[in-house]
Amino acid sequence: MTEYLVFRLYAPLASWGEAAVGESRPTATYPGRSAIIGLLGAALGVRRDDDEGQRRLRDGIGIATKQRSPGSLMRDYHTVQVPASQAKVTYRTRRDELSAPRKVINTILSSRDYRCDGLWTVAIWLTPQAELALEDLERALKTPHFTLYLGRKACPPAAPLAPRREAFARLRDALDASFPPLWGQDQEEERKALRLPDSVVYAWEGGAKALDGNEGGVESSEVWDVPLNRRRWQFGPRAEYRRIARAGEER
Template sequence: MTEYLVFRLYAPLASWGEAAVGETRPTATHPGRGAILGLLGAALGIRREDDAGQKALGDSVCIAIKQRSPGTLLRDYHTAQVPGDRKGMTYRTRRDELGAPQKVINTILSSRDYRCDGLWTVAVWATSDAEISLETMQAALLRPQYPLYLGRKSCPLAAPLAPRMIQAGQLREALDTAFPVLVGKERKAEEVALRLPGDVMYAWEGGVEQLDGESRGVESSDVWDRPLNRRRWQFGPRTEFRRYVRAEEGR
């Protein structure tokens, strides 16, 4: 039996950042390792510039995701006015930026993607080198040090995380943990209201048979979402395994 910390993610808007080039800011359909570590780090009060704290957190857990719904794609055409670089000038607040002379103000255009009404279950488990316990993480998620949001500050949580400790023989058993229905009195009402699709996706790290001991139907790829340096926004690759199953099999 393995001990897992399991919690739920739901919000009207979420954005799971992928590699961004130029003015396009895409989103993945589900949270990756960097997103989950960012959420846990904010709950624990670990600042981005705290390299030791970030490393301790990253070395402490492995992660897995159950995607009940990826949500629908929303694309926002975004404009922002920012001052250009000025020698000897540092803008510490948005107020400082807006107070810059108009002649040095630039307009930045970007296209930002969001997932609407996505629903995910997250399971994390401790590594052999864990410095932060799952119990400490659970307590932090219940009383976070910093506000929690799903990818961007414009994406606050819309339902309790409901973190709980689960003893399970297989990872899939932990990910299939039932949470209180979000919409309506019965699960069928929730499926209709949230437009839950017919397929459930499991995504995990560790090994091809880590989910339930089976390798049939598993696909994998390298994803660049393993934080290397939060201050410089540097990420490295990791292997992510995925399997799609019918919703009836992934309750």
């Protein structure tokens, strides 16, 4: 038996950032390692420039997610005005940029993607190098130091995370843990309200058999979502394993 900290994530808008190139800011369909570590760091009060605190989080926990619903994709279109680069001119604030002569102002077009009405379960466990305690993480999620949000500050949770510690024989059992319905409905009404799909996606780390001891139907890939330095926005790779299963057949 292994002790896990399990909690759920739901919001009308969430954005699980992926590699951004140019004007496009895409989102994954479920939170990766960087997003979960950022959420836990905010709950604990670990700042981005606290390299030691970030290291303890990065090295001390294992992470797995269950995508009950990816939600629907929404793309937000942006226009931003910025001054062109000029020799010997430095813009230190946004106010300085807006005070620049109109003739040197350029318009940048960009788009940001969000997931609408997504629902996810997260399971956390401690690694052998852990300097943290699941009890502390649970307490922090219940009474967070900083405001929690799902990827961007415009995406606060819209339901209690309902974190709890519990021992399970398998990681899959932890991800299949049940939670109270979001709006006091029964499970079937919740499924209809959120338009939950007929399949769920498990994503985890630690090996192909780590979910339930079975390698059947498992795929894997290298993902770059291990936060190495939050101040410089540097990330490293890890191996992620995934399996798709029919909803209702989790147990």
